[in-house]
Amino acid sequence: MSSVRTYTLIYVLLLTLGTAKFVFFELPFSYEFALTATIILAVIKSLLIAGWFQHLVDEPRSITYMMLVAVFMVFLLTIAAGFSIQ
Incomplete structure (x- = not known):
């Protein structure tokens, strides 16, 4: 079972990745780069959520x-x- 510290770290990481997705479209990046980076960050976020919040790491x-x-x-x-x- 993961500790509260691990869940807090994962939460902060998810919050940071979500903010980064917003930043990619607001800063002067090309649309293709922002879209590719957003898809990559979405996959990372999905893996973090499935791994720790749905407890697949322990399965x-x-x-x-x-x-x-x-x-x-x-x-x-x-x-x-x-x-x-x-």
Whole structure:
């Protein structure tokens, strides 16, 4: 079980990453860079949330792999839906 210090550190990190996503679009960065950086930060935030706040860090690896397969399948369905809309 993680300590309160770990949860506080993760919370501050999530808050910092969320602020960074806002800053990328407000400072004079190119749109492509800001979008790419925002997607990367969103993936990092999702991994932090799934790992600590949903307690996947403490689970057996088989559950983590099952979650990764589920996320990959959702990604494939999103791509397929994008092609069907066009």
